[in-house]
Amino acid sequence: MTSTAGPDRDHTVISGMAVEAPGGIDTLGSYWSALVNSRELISPFPRDRDWRIEELLSLGNIEGWGQVSDAGGFLERIADFDPSFFGISQREALGSDPQQRVGLRVAWRALENAGVNPGTLDGADAGCYIGASPMEYGPRLSQVNEHSGFRTVGAGQLGVAGRISHALGLTGPSMCVDSACASSLTALHLAVSAVRNGECEWAVAGAVCVMSSPMAFYEFAKNGALAPDGHCRAYSDDAAGTLWGEGAVALLIEPESRARRLGHPIYGRVLASYTNHNGKGRPILVPRADAQEKLVRRTVQLAGIDPACIGMIEGHGTATRAGDVAELTALQNTYGTASGDPVLGSVKSNVGHAQAAAGMLGLAKLLLAGRHGEIPPTLYADNPTTRVDWNRSSLRLATTVEPWKPTDGVRYGAVSSFGAGGANAHAVIAIPPHEENDHF
Secondary structure, rough: OOOOOOOOOOEEEEEEEEEEEOOEOHHHHHHHHHHHOOOOOOOOOOOOOOOOHHHHHHHHHHOOOOOOOOOOOOOOOOOOOOOHHHOOOOOHHHOOOHHHHHHHHHHHHHHHHHHHHHOOOOOOOEEEEOOOOOOOOOOOOOOOOOOOOOOOHHOOOOOHHHHHHHHHHOOEEEEEEEOOOHHHHHHHHHHHHHOOOOOOOEEEEEEEEEOOOHHHHHHHHHOOEEOOOOOOOOOOOOOOOEEEEEEEEEEEEEHHHHHHHHOOOOOOEEEEEEEEEOOOOOOOOOOOOOHHHHHHHHEEEEEEEHHHHHHEEEEEOOOOOOHHHHHHHHHHOOOOOOEEEOOOEOOOOHEEEOOHHHHHHHHHHHHHHHHOOOEOOOOOOOOOOOOOOOHHOOOOOOOOOOOOOOOOEEEEEEEEEEEEOOEEEEEEEEOOOOOOOOOO
């Protein structure tokens, strides 16, 4: 196994990271501990969001609807926010989607994690690319209420990236990316491309999902694609549907030369990222193995590595039967036919499907696994689906904690995310040995 990703190339790297995940997790250490110890971070529906819980739980009694379990992966502190710290009034903060507030928190901490003082960045030539989808926060904009006047920016995902750029004083490109569940890695792709092309000196890339409304549970209950037992059994023979979750991740993206000059930690080099679409021919919600296979092949080609180098794959793994089979087929036809030993998993088995933030939570898992040199297990993977032939390729599931062996001192991994609208995204990451002055 060899890599042709030249050592003299000034790679674009991830040099700061912060995370918020279900189970009260808001540090990288607690996130890693939950993953390596096989914790399932699922809890009952929040009772403080004015959701019609009884109606939700009775949807299965309606003909043509699936059962909804009282379960999901929910953030615990979405209302904890100090608006004055970010230069926002209390009234404006109340009128702003909590995805904006959580996004601000994780972006600030990601910069601190890199050793950057976020309060000194006013005027910086830096971009901001955040994946997020609308979550029906607050009253309709066409109603007269006490929040009127603050909803233009505060409503929906519109202002997530703008809030971060404004609060930090960043003057580079700033945009919110919505390609459904592919939003995370699409945001990463755009941020890395902007830095490589000189559109900005560095960038914040991230994603956030906070469910102000239970609309996703209604939609997938009607489609019969929700897990009736409240568990996201990715790639399992017992998989019967997905389970919604929440989360947020922010990353600092910059050239490796800049990171090393400033003493920032190097979590990983983004060797390549790529996005595509399923095209037409099947219903828009149905995943396409052929499109995913093309996506993987193109990303590996751009990365300039032997696909046999890939040791860990953080997959999409929604635990829907059509989705898992399409993804496994594409991975078997690409990484699984190389001469390596690729180990597959999905963090959705721990935290649920965090929608626009799902890919970033998976990427954070991959980066921490590379830093620790261990691959965490995927829950329920000890009973792999029988809808694919596992013997036809070298691809296998991560059922226990196992060592992640490097290739020439570097660990190579891949991460995927696929959107309900047909968008797909994939990234290949190289994780170099960490140095003693690195911190996380």
